[in-house]
Every structure is written in structure tokens, then in C-alpha cells.
Amino acid sequence: MECIVPGNNMKVLGKALQALSKIGDELYMEAKSDRLSLITLNSSKTVCARFHFFETFFSSYEVNPDDLSAAGNETITCKVHMKIFLPLFKGNLEKKLDYFKFEYTTDSDLIVFKMKYKCDDIVMVHKLRLMDNETLSIGVGADTGENSLGGSSSFYNQLLAMFSISDDELTFEITPAKVVARNYCQGTPCRPKMMRSQINLNSTEFLSYRITKETTVNFSLKPFRTVVHFAETFNLNIDLNFDVGGKPLSILLKNPTFEVNFIVATLNPYTDTNSSLATATSVAAGVTKARPTEISDEDLEAMQTENWESEEVTEEEKKDKDNCGGSKKEEEDIVPRSPESPRSKKARTVFGRCYDPTFHETVLGEVLAANSDSE
Template sequence: MNCIIPGLNLKVFARALQALAKVGDDLYMEASKEKLCLIALNLRKTVCVRYYLLESYFSSYEIDENELSEHSESIFCKIHMKIFLPLFKGVHLDKKLEFVKLEYENNNDLIIVKMKYKCDDIVMIHKLRLMEAESLTIGVCSDLGSSNVITTSSLYSQLLNTFSTSDDEITLEISRDKVLVRNYCVGAPLRPKSVRSQVNLNGSEFTVFQIEDETTINFSLKPFRTAIQFAEAFNLNIGLNFEKGGKPLAIVMKNPTFEVNFIVATLNPYSDAQSTMTASSIPAKITQLNKNIENITTEDREALKNENWDDMEIDTNKIPLETCMITKKGSFHEIVTKAKQKIRNATSKLGTESSTNSFSKKQGDKRNKIFELPLKSHLNEDVDDIIPLSPESPKTKKAKLVFGRCFESTFSRKNLGEILAPNSDSE
């Protein structure tokens, strides 16, 4: 893959990376013959962002057909966002850089970024280490929903200004002729120090307002704010494609040279089928492409089968008390049982000599006490770790009662009465 991004389009590329970094820590890049796709997915799989950079976006875009496989018509790579994002942070990159070239060969561990500056014809080459190659497949299309709403980004920006920045979720009650926007759910308990806001939007305020069924959708505000900030920077229209609460919501922005899709998981807070306020995850599949794990030979497998694992016992006599006290319950009881069994065997073998018997008895009693103490504490407590109690604070507070008045703001020496003896200290 060899693609050149002209300086005029670097602002779009930098803004796209910033939006992707707010969603996930890893950046998936998928290069096909027609476009370059940048994908990010959050950890909970509730938000997925896809940027499609079309061939017309680049001044030069080449894909080697020999690198394409029969099963896939794209080239995949994965890179950490913290490595790739700092290269495109800065002010007025479109005025400083003439172009940026991305070079990547399939099944390679590096991606090469060449940045050509306008000043003195300086070319900076960055070789970035890639992560293990994986492909990300999202089972949701941007035009899957039956209802479609399109309006300008400025309208959504004014709408969000009416809500507080501390609001995490937004609820849309959609009917045939209007949309009711709330930062709360009807019937939900009131949060302290929060203001409930509600905005009515008529269908005439939208460029396209096609509603198939009336529904209520609740989703996170963070990806919605990110989408509006990107759209407002380039004066793009924002389209919402949805079906009903509980199904994914698609936030779509289109340009002649690129396309943006935000896939956000939603829920219906008033549905009986959903008793919790947790959004369902987006169907996503991560496929590992390169597996460099060596196969286990047949000789190693036979050796593992013939291995006698019962002979590998832990010598509990050498384990200190602190180690036993922080051990899990199941493994701790096994260690105690094995230790007691060894003690019984040792004492039975040394039964002929009285002196040895007394010595082993003392040692056996000592070991039993060592292992029985944490065992009783484990049986009586639900926690796995034993934390010693802190020392009790002194119960007497006479000193505070006697000398406490000396530190009060209303204290006066006259209240003490006649001074019978002067101070012994020089101060």
C-alpha cells in the first residue's frame, strides 16, 4: 500500500485520528482497491467509529494486487493509537506540510510515514512498529435502520448547549411529527445537583424526517459529542439511522472524498424486556491474521501424557505463614491437608525412640498450630486475605478536655484566674 495525502486534506486526517482516539486505544487500518478504512472500537463494544477515505481523497493511491489474498480483498494492519496520533498533532498542519505518504507491505511489522515539509524541502521518515495483524468485522451497516433523520451539525450543536457537560446519556422520544430530547428518563430517580432539561424539535426543522415507528432511544452522549465536533469543523450534515431502542444507532456524515460512520449501542428505558440501563454491545468480530505460535510436537504431547503430576507436591514446611495466609481458599486447604498428612507419617515412623517421639510431638504440635490458626480464620471469614486489626485508639480524652480551651479563638488568660507560679521555660 502506497498512498499520499496532500497537505490540504491533512486537517481531515488529523481530526479523524483525534475522534478515533476518543473511542479506542487501537487503530485498525484496512486498505482495499477503492478506499482506506480507519476503525476504532471501545472496550465494551458499545461504540464503533469507521472513517472511509475514498480514492479521490488521496493525490496518489496504489495497492499491490499481489499482496491481496483469495479470501480477502483488503490489506489489514493494527497500530497503537498513542504511537500514530502524535505525528499529526499540531496547529496548521495543512500549511506546514506539503504531503504525507503512508507505505505498508502486507505481513510486515512496520509502517513507514514520510512527511514532506514545505520549508527547505525537509522530509521526515517515521518507522512505526505495528501490533499483531487483526481484522475487525462489524455486523452492523450504516443504512440498516428503517427510520432516517438528517439535519445540519449547527442544530445539534445548539441542542447540546442546552444540556450540561456532566450529562452522560441522552434520550430521544421520537414520534411521527416531532422529537423530544431529554437528559433524563421519566420515572428515574433524580440525581443530586443535576438540572433536568427537555427540548422539543418539530419535524420541519430537519432536512429529512422519515419515521417508520414511534420509539424511544437512550444512548451515550460522549460519541455523539465527538461526531458533532467533527461535523461542525467541516460543516457537514449529520444523519441518524435507527430502528428502535435496543438496536444500534448509526450516525452518518458524508463528503465527496470521505465518509464517517459512528455506530452506537442504544436501549429503550421504558421497555419491559430491558430491566437494566446497560446498553447491549455491538456485534463485532476480531480475526487474528498472522499466528506465529509454534505447534506442539507429538513427542512433547506424549511426554505430557506420561508425566506423573501427583509426585509434584509442595513442601509446606518451607512455606512461611504469610504466604499461607494470602492463598486462595481451595489451594490453602489442600496445602494444610498435605502438611498434616506428612506430619502424621513422620511421627508414626519415629515411634520407637521416646526422645524422638517427644521431639516430633513438639514439632508436630507446633506445625499444627501454625496451620490451624489461618485455617480457622479462613473458615470464619468470607474474605481470602487476613488483615491484622489496627491498634485501638486511647479511650481517655482528658488531655483534650483540659488543654482544648487554650486553642480556642475566644480564649483569654484572664479566664485562668490568678497565676500562682511563673512559667518554667524561657519562652
Template sequence: MNCIVPAQNTKVISKAINALAKVGDEIYLEAKRDELKLTTLNMSKTVCAQCCFFQSFFSSYDIKENQLTEENNETITCKLFMKSVLPLFKGNLEKKLEFLKIEFDMSSDFMIFKMKYKFDQILMIHKLRLMDSETLSIGITPNSGINNLLASSSLLNQVLSMFNLSDNEITLEIMNSRIIARNYYTGTSNPKQMRCEVKLSAGEFFIFDVKNETIVNFALKPLRTVISFAETFNLQIGLNFDGGGKPLTLLMKNPTFQIYLIVSTLNPNKEGQSTMSSTSLPTTTQRNKKNLNITIEDQQALENENWDEDIQFGKINENSKKNNFVSIMKKANSYSSNKENQSEDLNESDISEVYRMDVDDNIDLDVIPKSPESPRRKKIKLVFSRCYEPTICVPNLGKEINGNSDSNNSKIE
């Protein structure tokens, strides 16, 4: 196999290999008569990424007929370590290289990458040792699903910008006229986690062909990888799937190449886990003279409070006011439960009495003593004390302090 990649296409193959490196640690090469495929799998085998470069992608694509036999199904296969391939495709190769040539012989244990640079006529040859020969069969075609969606990469990028970078999974609720995207958390709900929901209408997609309404949950990392690659070359992203629990395909097409990722999914409803959860927070006390709302915890604390104990930062000896405070709080409880009799149970004078006792009588226990004065401030006052002394003394005005230097010997009046 001998194929030559022109300089203008080296950026495409470089970005494609970098995208594959985000998925798996091994890269499978399959050379056929009219195309070259690069495939990888992640460790858990839940994501499969494949780049297919057609014959028109190369300036020269040649495969020897004696290497294509019936035993290997008319395909040349080999496997490489991703760490050995990735360093060759770093940087802006389209500006540096004149062409890239890939050579492979079935009888050899090496794959050869020849890079011809534009400047100084440098030709670099990289020999990469092959791994054990292995054939990878996926068994899933990119267009096997009954639901098809096609959207621009900018639209999907705007949707992802609504989610946090810490989100690992996304849930898509697909209906006939719209799609609802939510972030997904496994297990119990955490109030500190932000729940996001984005609604997209069918008119925002180039193709919106939904024959089966479903809910699909999958990982966000493959979607971020696809969007990053698609925005570089201004490609549209297609989604093909059947339903939750079956594979979902993210597809990008170009006249000379196509890239797709097959991602495993699940249906959250069948797993017994809800995609959305609501948490109830305790209501806060609002200090409003017209509407007094008190939580149940505060009411119980006020009723069980021992007002006879000494307070650390102040003493309250007026027992009548304390008992009055408790009785007013009990009236507030009946006021919130029986709104029809609110004028009889609690009046404006009682409410004002509550706030007057709270503010004027220092019932609040959270009293923090003042901090002592800083010694540095005392030192500054001592050093600059002369600056604050008066510079003019009124009793000395009108008196002769020193004689005049002129000959008239006039006095200062």
C-alpha cells in the first residue's frame, strides 16, 4: 500500500488522528481498493470512532493486487499504538509539509511515514512497529437507525455551552416537534449540582425525521470531540439512532472523507433513574410588617426556649416582655394557619412589638464584641499628634514677636 496525502489535506488527517486519540489507545488501519479507514475503541468498548478517507482524498492511492486476497476479505489490516502515531501529527502540518506518504507491506513489521517539508528540502522517515495483526468488525452501519437528525456544529456548540464542564452525560428527550436536552446525574440528587434544560424546536435542524419518540442518554465526551472537529472544517453533524439502549451514531460527511462515532446509550426511564429531580428547600423568614412568615423550626425553637437562663453578652430582666414575645409568636402561628381570623388574632401593634423587642431589647444572642484598637493605629496617632495642633495662637496676635528689618521700624498691628 502506497498513498500520498497532499499538503492541503494534512490538516484533515492530523485533526482526525487527534480526535481518535481522545477515544482510544490503539488505532486500526484498514486499506481497501477505494478507501482507507482508521478505527479506534475505548477501553470499555462503549465508544467506537472511525475515519474513512476516500480515494479522492489522496493525490496518489495505490494498493497491490497480490496483497488483496480472499483470506483478508480484500482488506489490508494492521494495528498501531496511538502514542507512537500521535507525535507525528502535532502542529500546523499544512504549512510545513509538501506531502505525506504512507507505505505498508504485508511482509513487513513496520509502517513507514515519509514527510517532505517545504523548506530546505527535508525528508523525514518514521518507521512505526506494528502490533499483533487483528481485524476489527463493528457490525453497525452509520445509517441503521430510524430517527435522523442533522444540525450545524454551531447550534450544538451553543447547546453544550449551557452545561457545565463537569457534566459527564446528557439526556435527549426526542419528540415529534422538539428536543429537550438535560444534564444527567446518576444516584441521588445533590442540591449543589446545577440542573440545566435546553429546548430545541424542529425548525432549528436541517433534517428532523423522528419516527419513534424516545429518551436517549449518552456520554458528553464523544459529542464534544465531534463538535470540536466539525467546527474546524465547518461541517454539519448528523444523529442516527433507534431509541434508548441502542447505539447512537454521530456522523460528519465531506465529499472526500467521513467521520462517525458510535456511542452506546441507555434509557433512563428503564433504569429507574429520573433525569430531573426537584429538591425542596426550607422557607426563610421574611420580616415584613404586613406579612409575617415563620418556619416550623423557628416556632418550635421559640416555644422550647428557656428564657430564664442568663445571656452571655447581656442580661434581660423583664420577664413580662419575654412572655409577651412568646405569646406573640404563638399568635403568628395561628395567623399563618387561619388567614380568615388574622385581624382578630394578630394586629399591627403586636407585630411592631416583636420587632421592637428584637431590635431595642437586644434579645439576639449572636452578639460579637468589638475588636481592640490596633497598636499600629495608636503609634500613628502618637507620631502625628503635632500635625493636629493649632498653628496660629489667637492671644499672640497684635504683639511684636521680632523686630522689622527695614529702617521704618514700624510695628506689626
């Protein structure tokens, strides 16, 4: 297999590898006669990310027919560690490289990458050791499912902006008329310091809306954020294809030269009794349920015979009430004196000299003549 990626497409390839590295640690490479696929799985095998690059994506794409026949299933496969592959694509390679070349043969335990730089005709060669070869079999189609939601990348990005980065899951309650997006499930206990968010989306807000069966779908937000970020970089539309909650969700992005497909496991928190959400709901209900108080037979009989509507008051109760009420009435008639405002004291202290006389006869010295005017 030999294929050459032109420098103008290096940005797409670099962003694709960054998206794949957020999902899994191992990169599967599958070469067919018309496409090269890069695939990864997360550790729990609940998310599968696939990038298919068609012949038109490459400036040159050649697959040896003998290698395909030797593979037995018309697919050449190999696997490498993501950590040793990803550092090759750091920086703005679309501005630095003329091309990036893949070279691999089925009888080799190495895969060769050649990077041709624009300056000084430098060619850098990287040889990476392959892992034990495995073949993946994903039984979920990219565009299969009775229900489908289609929207632009900016639409889904605005939706994600309504939720916190700390949110791990997203729940879609889907009807033929609208979609209710929540970061929680009704009936489940609220986590401490969690802000519950709910967004109502009408069917007219989507580019395509095909719902044949109402359902609730709960899935992880991490792969969904990864897809939306990649789609927004290249202004791609996003299609969500699924049947019902509990079956895989397919997230699909299409371009004339490449295609992106994420398969995400889902659950319906209101019907899946094996899910952690359903368990949390049942436990919470058991804890919060009030325990009935035990009442003896004598107390129960007394409560039944008691006349709760009677308003009669005995003479002793009247006397006690008059004695207590009389003294309270006298106390209520006496209005306590308002405390003296400390402001006046403070004013005399601060402005005390303003109250002192400003004129004394002693300041004039000895009086030589008396006042001629009696006034």
C-alpha cells in the first residue's frame, strides 16, 4: 500500500488523528481498493470512531492486488500505538509539507511515513513498529436506523454551549414534534453542585427530522463533543441515526473526499433496569421513603373517640387562660421606651468645640474705656 496526502489536506488528517486520540489509545488502519480507514475504540468498547478517506482525498493511492488477496478479506490491516503516531502531526503541517506518504506491505512489521517539507527539499522518514494485527468487525451501519436528526455543526455547537463542561451524559427525549435535551434523567438524584439544564428543540430547527417512534436516548457527551468540534472546524453537517434508547447511536459526517462515523452505545434510563441510572433511581426511592410510625391500639381508640370539632373550654382552662392572658395584656399595653440614639452623643463628642463660646473678654486685654452705647 502506498498513498500520498497532499499538503493542503494535512489539516484534515491532523484534526482527524486528534479526534481519534480523544477516544482510544490504539489506531487501526484498514486499506481497501478505494479507501483508507483509521479506526479506534475506547477502553470499555462503548465508542467506535471511524474516519474513511476516499481515493479523491489522496494525490496518489495504490493498493497492491496481491496484498489484498493475501489478506483474504480484501482489506489490508495493521495497528499502531496512538502515542507514537500522534506526535508526527503537531504544528501547522499544511503550511510546512508538500506531501505526507504512507508505505506498508503485508509481510512487514513496520509502517513507513515520509514527510516532504517545502523548504530545502527535506524528506523526513519515520518507521513505526506495528502491534499485533487484529481485524475489527463493526456490525452497525453508518446511516441505519428508523429515527434520524440532522443539523449543522453550529446548531449542535450552540446546543452544547448550554451545558457545562463537567456534564458527562446527555439525554434526548424525542417525539415527532420536538426534542427535549437534558443533562439529567427525571427521577434520578441530583449530584452536589450540579446545575440541571433543559433545552426544548422544535422539529423545525433541524435540517432534517425523521422520527417514527418516540424514545429516550442517553449517551456519553465526550464523543459527541469530539464530533461537533471536528465538524465545526470544516463546516460539516451532523446526522444522528438511531432506533431506540439502548441501541447504538450513529453520528455521521459526510464530505466528498472523506467520511466520519462515530458509533456510541446508548441506554434508555426509564426502561433499562440494568443501567446504573435505573439502579440509582430505585436506591434513592428506598432511602427517601418515609417509615410509618407505629400507633398502639389504645391511642388509636382514643383518637377515634375524641371529638376534634368541639370548641368547649372548661372553667379551669378559662381561669388559666385569663391569668396568663391578663398579665400578657398588661405587658402588651406598656410600650417600651425607645433607646437613646448614640448618634447625638457622637455628634457632641466630635463637634463639641462648636458649642463652646468663641469670644472672651480676656482676649482684648485691659479695658481702657467703658462702652458708650448701652446696647
